[in-house]
Amino acid sequence: MTENEFLQEYDISQFDRPSVAADIVVLAIRNELTDNYRREANKKLSVLLVKRSDYPFKDQWSLPGGFLLQNETLEECAIRKTFEKTGVHPVSVMPTGVFSELDRDPRTRVISNAFVSVLTEDVDIPYSTGTRETKWFDVEFTKENDTFTLMLRSNDITIKTVMSESSHKFGEYRYKYISGDKLAFDHSLILSSSLSTLRKNADNYYITLDFLPEKFTLTQFQSVQEAIQNKPQITANFRRKTESYVTPTDEYITGAGHRPAKLYTRKEK
Amino acid sequence: MTENEFLQEYDISQFDRPSVAADIVVLAIRNELTDNYRREANKKLSVLLVKRSDYPFKDQWSLPGGFLLQNETLEECAIRKTFEKTGVHPVSVMPTGVFSELDRDPRTRVISNAFVSVLTEDVDIPYSTGTRETKWFDVEFTKENDTFTLMLRSNDITIKTVMSESSHKFGEYRYKYISGDKLAFDHSLILSSSLSTLRKNADNYYITLDFLPEKFTLTQFQSVQEAIQNKPQITANFRRKTESYVTPTDEYITGAGHRPAKLYTRKEK
DNA sequence: GCAAAAGTGTTAACAGTACACCCATGT
């Protein structure tokens, strides 16, 4: 038998196959409102959640996501789903892990591939449009002793989940539920794990830069870095540390009530 | 309709489902032979490859791997496959990425989940047992300008693949084939990508420690670190840098023709 | 005794931290 004959007779239905999905943690840096035209807004990290309209977990909040189509890669699936839910077309998404536990979906075996997308350009955040089924939630993920708390807050909804770390091998973060509210499926765990992975990886500046637009100011860069890692930086030091990662252009941003900021592009490695 | 009624009527066959597989880069630190009873052996990184006995890619070398069973997670699948091919039962394996390109398998759509396992305890390496269909190959993966070369050497076989980097976003390394020999499927690319991911992650000492046995000497630790990163360390400095990652026990290894070495355990984070 | 690995001490260079300070702008 030749290779061609073999392939013609190959029967794919002889193996059980799980369903394969992508779930995306869509994050945005939300500017808090200020009454001062000069003052820079406070930055908060928000995540986009979708209220499920069907079973299973009907009416519960979940990460956007869906099943992989036959003619797309997982990254393409994640980008497509992000676009369908937010209207934003990210150039790329960051993989944060695969969730293959047996009972994570009550319908059938589903392997979920998690991704993170950080939107750094201004998004129209439908923060309080009553009846929509997608909403942005402020994210706080904090550790106290061995307990992790995920707080998700929209203007009228608070989802609080308490977890512990179930494994921390090979730089992967995995959590298990202790008490409190839950998102649909294991999405509270996927969200926590993806956020931890993003935070850890973001100490490599290239990863933050991959989320920024082509041209950006150093303050923008610093804001995104601070929002992701939830840690303030001293400007002078941040600039020196990131000096080798960026190239200055000769363009400036004006009209902000203070000295114009130089635009930079990322330096290729 | 209730959630239970929904689940009873749910038809999983309505969606196309790809096949899901795990492929494992099984690495070992091979000791080169020495004629001096006192002298420490030179350390080389080796990878376990399997000669395919069936179509497709019949008679070509490939990474061990196989399809996910319904009652196991991807990690369990990778551990099972590692055991089936090497006889070694690793406590855990490190995920290094998902390969979901459309045409990577000529039979049908297959999503491959890549893992790395580093065996740090002495393995019986069947380095030159003629007719076996699994063999250890010395690994060299080097970069020159924008060209990457993967050299795999067994005693009588040399597989040399030349590649370029196809993407380097979000800390993921992806390569594309330029010229030379190939492993079956896209396994040359998976191997290169997994090795790069391992090397980068290994600058976090916890990841190297995750591969070491419960008790180890600092020289063992340093050897594994050096083999993975292919970079010699100055002992005095290595010890100071890793001091906060390990806890000394009061056991010693004797009988090596020189001063006994203290055994250490990894310090939990 | 001696070769080899185990393990320590000393110094210099470098990168990161904290903070004081000046610059350029729109209202």
Added chain:
DNA sequence: ACATGGGTGTACTGTTAACACTTTTGC
């Protein structure tokens, strides 16, 4: 004028690199 973010200089501090050196063992 002035508040604000943009941007720079400097002194201090902790980490890392390089290398010289001592200790302990089996043959």
